Amino acid sequence: xxxxxxxxEVTAVEGAIVQINCTYQTSGFYGLSxxxxxxxxxxxxxSYNALDGLEETGRFSSFLSxxxxxGYLLLxxxxxxxxxxxxxxxxxxxxxxxxxxTGTKLQxxx
Amino acid sequence: KAGVxxxxxxxxxxRGQQVTLSCSPISGHRSVSWYQQTPGQGLQFLxxxxxxxxxxxxxxxGRFSGRQFSNSRSEMNVSTLELGDSALYLCASRxxxxxxxxxxxxxxxxxxx
Numbered sequence: 001x002x003x004x005x006x007x008x009e010v011t012a013v014e015g016a017i018v019q020i021n022c023t024y025q026t027s028g029f030y031g032l033s034x035x036x037x038x039x040x041x042x043x044x045x046x047s048y049n050a051l052d053g054l055e056e057t058g059r060f061s062s063f064l065s066x067x068x069x070x071g072y073l074l075l076x077x078x079x080x081x082x083x084x085x086x087x088x089x090x091x092x093x094x095x096x097x098x099x100x101x102t103g104t105k106l107q108x109x110x
Numbered sequence: 111k112a113g114v115x116x117x118x119x120x121x122x123x124x125r126g127q128q129v130t131l132s133c134s135p136i137s138g139h140r141s142v143s144w145y146q147q148t149p150g151q152g153l154q155f156l157x158x159x160x161x162x163x164x165x166x167x168x169x170x171x172g173r174f175s176g177r178q179f180s181n182s183r184s185e186m187n188v189s190t191l192e193l194g195d196s197a198l199y200l201c202a203s204r205x206x207x208x209x210x211x212x213x214x215x216x217x218x219x220x221x222x223x
Contacts, residue, residue, distance in 0.1 A: 001169075008150075031210055042200065042214040043153070050210075087152060095158065095207050097166040098143065102152035 002026040004101035006088055011107045012078055020073045020104045022088035030091040032064050032071045033098070038084045046073070046086075075106075083108045111136055114203050114215035122221045128189040131218045135182050135203030141165075142184040143212065144176060147198040156199075159184055160207055188220075196222045 004024045012018040022032065031050035035043040049055055049064035049071060061074040075082055085103040092099065115134045123129050135142050143166075144156040155168035159178035176186040182203075188195055198219050202212040 033210055033212075042216050043202075043212075044214070045211045048210045089153075091210055093166065095160070095165040096210075097155065097158065098202075098210075098212060099155055100145070100153040102150065 002090055002092060002097075002099040004088055004090060004099065006086075006101045006104045008102070009105045009107070011109060012075075014078055014080060014108055014110050016078050017074065017076050018078060018106065020075075020086050020088075020106070022071050022073075022101060024069050024071075024088070024090050024101075026069075026090050026092040026099070028093045029066065029069075030096050032062075033089045033091065034060075034062055034073045035087045035089060035100070036084050037087065037103070043087060078108050080108050080110070082106060111138075114201060114213050116199075116201050116215040116218050118218060119216065120219045120221075122223060123191050124223055125191055125193060127191050128187060129191060129220060130185055130187045131199055131201075131220075133184045133186075133201030133203075133215060135184070135201075136213055139203035139205050139213070140182055141204045141207055141209070142178055142182065143202045143204075144184070144186050145200045145202065146170075147200055147217070148196075153200065156186065165207065191222045193222050196220060 034046040037043040047062040064071040089100040143158040145153040158166040178184045
């Protein structure tokens with residue numbers, strides 16, 4: 001089966017940088033995704049990595065190391081609106097099933 | 111394009127009853143996945159349908175079932191409800207199984223009393 005581990009909570013200061021790590025165990029790995037979910041809202045897609053390396057999208061970047069089964073989401077110039085839960089998710093198997101981690105609750109403080 | 115829609119948005123049921131939730135994917139999307147979200151458990155995968163066939167299945171008891179219609183709309187059914195089934199049920203669609211981005215609906219909040 002699949003398993004993913006990420007920290008349950010992270011607190012960071014407005015304007016700072018925060019990194020949220022994700023380690024996974026799966027077979028038939030295709031890629032690692034990140035989603036953001038605000039309280040009371042639906043998850044929204046942030047990024048996807050299929051190959052090793054860093055992908056940058058504005059203030060957000062995502063990194064993947066397939067050999068280490070590890071990835072992270074990097075958020076720069078933190079804003080209060082970034083306070084949310086962040087989920088990593090792996091795509092794996094013949095029909096590319098998407099399995100989510102338990103999420104990291106990020107609190108941005110002034 | 112309209113987003114993913116789910117009905118109803120809120121539901122209160124009694125233990126032992128059954129419930130059916132509905133999901134309409136984004137137009138053109140053929141894959142629909144269902145997730146159960148509870149505090150501290152993240153999003154747990156229930157199943158995925160593609161072209162009216164269940165393609166992937168999570169580790170849930172047989173009380174949880176689903177189906178997909180020819181227009182890609184999907185329903186999930188939970189029979190013999192238990193208190194532990196209280197959760198937010200999220201539906202997500204994507205164009206096909208190779209697409210990595212999933213689009214989520216607002217969810218159905220189910221409360222079992």
